[in-house]
Amino acid sequence: MRIRVLTVLLLLGATAAPLAADARSDAKKQVEFGITVAQRGLWREAIYRWERAAQIDPKYAEAYNDLAIAYEHEGDLEKARVAYEKALEIEPNNALIKQNYELFKEINDRTTRKDTQDDPGNQNP
């Protein structure tokens, strides 16, 4: 009985790795295509591709990074923030994602200060 359970577990382990690799490979194709269309200015198509990539492989930090950039370009700062944070959750030490996020934050902080009326904290330093 134990041998049978072990065999099943080993089989599962052996098949899971190629499945994950397949998912990453499929997601990568979407990301690649997204980059190509984004470079031509077709950001909506790029968003569709990168969203697909993130669905196929939810652990693909690069897809979330690219998605965040596209949302930023579309002016959807809230979605961009969520996507950057997801990318950094998966790869907290990725310096390129961090760099993108820092640049995004500068803009985002500027717009979130806007709603304060007659607020002394609203003063520029």
Next chain:
Amino acid sequence: MTPATRILSSVAAILVIAGCTNYYEIPIETPIKPKLDVSAFQRVLVAGFLAGGTDDVDGNLETTRLLRSQLRTKSELRVIDTDVLPLMEVAAEAPGTPEVKAEPARPAPAADGAEGKEGKDEKAAAPKNEPKGEAPQAATPDKAAAIKDSKDLEPYEHIFADVEYWKKIGEEYQNPLIVTGTVMFTPHQRSGIVQREEEVYDSFGRRRVVPVRTYMERKGYILQPKFIFIDGRTGTVMHSENFREEVLYNANQSTPALSSYFELMDRLIPSFLSTLSSQKIKGTRVLLQ
């Protein structure tokens, strides 16, 4: 970890990652929505400001002129070109305001002068229904000189809450968005230790630049504007924003007050404009594969 080590390590980290990842730099333009929904307005009236501080710059006239000119080129709203409202005098005559020393009031020229000839301008006559029967006049420099700091302006600020007054102005100009507020532009000086770079030459005649800490007397200006946006249809305040900018120069340097005023206004004009119109911020990001 020193800042230099930190920068070096982050550059190294980027290089390592860049070595393993395909990445593409891409220019982006992030659209920023205006802070205020001004879609209900087709026209904007920069009415005038309560101003004080140095008497070298007429804060009311200069601010009105500058904002009108900026809005004319950088917003979709049509700018109403008319005389500047003498807000200080209007406020001074309203009940509950401390008495202001009477000065012979001079009519203010149209704030835009010769430059107000662009297509988006709307020439308008001075309001006929000036409260308390006054004709539009600019605050005289003498009056402005009496206002030395923001606290001196407070007794006049009730004018911004005078819904009836602004509603009348709104009716006169066909319900525009009204921009008004306060402007304090005050001289300022500060002394202390500052770090500056100095050229030195060693015994071989080689030039080096070294940081030197010295005691310096510096003087300059502080600009504290408060922009108030009023709905010309209802006379109510829609939004207001406070800013503070300062500039200091070497005490030996002689910089005209007006030039400092424009230097400081330049810094906050983008924020002012982003209240009314959408802006696009250009930048570069890195796409990863």
